[in-house]
Amino acid sequence: MSYVTVEDTSFVDLSLLKILHLKSIISPKIDLSLLLYGCPNLEVLKVRRLDCETKGKFIILPKLVRVSIDGPLLSLETFKDVEVLKFDYVMPIFQPNLDLNFDFQNLVQLQLEVALDWLLVLKVLNHCPKLQSLVINIYKTLVRYYQTLNLPGYEEDVWPYPPIVPACISSHLKTFRLKDYSGSKDEFHFVRYMLENAKYLQTMKIRFDCGYVTMGTMKIRTLSQENDMKRELYSIKRSYTCTLSFE
Structure with a gap:
């Protein structure tokens, strides 16, 4: 309809x-x-x-088995038994005080939109014990613009991650796809966390964003810059079963 x-x-x-x-x-x-x-x-x-x-x-x-939704129109608990869940909205913006008192027990595929809060991502993953496939779209267009203006609250903060790794990362996750990666400190730190802790990860695919904003102007990233980013990512220790590739 x-x-x-x-x-x-x-x-x-x-x-x-x-x-x-x-x-x-x-x-x-x-x-x-x-x-x-x-x-x-x-x-x-x-x-x-x-x-x-x-x-x-x-x-x-x-x-209900499969859900794709672009706004916080229903309680998340409505989806607690689904197997495939796709959020097409930035959760930290719409649900800053996310409180999960239940698990997504059957969830095996998850897609999220993420701005700055990687700790929120881990909070969600803590409640997805059987997750095997994860897709994250990085949505930072406005964030990056505000960063060029040096506005408070938009720094690329790198927070210490919790000592206990979510069970799905350490025991079940097989594929991880990250879209619109820019190489910022917070993004690299999260990728490193995932690669170092996902012991059964088989495939990780990363798609770079098209460029970056500086002084209000979009700059296209050069091939040399992309190669530098790839070398930095390849340097991260990962499971011998994991193939790292770029789109």
Whole structure:
């Protein structure tokens, strides 16, 4: 369902529905949880550009397996039993005080958008004990611009990571893909943490961003600069089973 206006979802009965894609739906007075409450057998949910009310209600969707969502429209606990989960929004911005009192017990594939808070990423991974595949999109366009202005709160801080490594990293993670890597201190520190602790990692792919911002101007990274970044990443100690490649 896409590009429509929904007036009322006070009564929804879609008990046979297994796949639901919502895109560009305008429904400012309707709670998404009420709509999904009428889809008890839903297995796949994809939400894009949904303009509706959300109260963060927890609803039970016992057969839900795969979710892709671009905003904090539902309680995260709604997705606790899924196997594949894709967040297309920057979690630190929308959920700065993320409190997880449950585990994603069945989750094997996860995609996140990340700005600055790598410790938040580890906090989430601590609750994904069986995770095997991780994709992280680095979203730092505005952050990098603010860094050029030397505004407080936008430094490339490198924080000490917790001494206990999330179980999924040390025991289960097989593939890790990092998109729009710029080589900043915080990014490199996180990559090093992952490579040094992911004992069963088989594949790590890194895609460089197209350039960087300085004095409000986008600069394209040179081939020589990219090669320097690759050498720095290759120097990190990693499991002998892990193949490091670049896109």
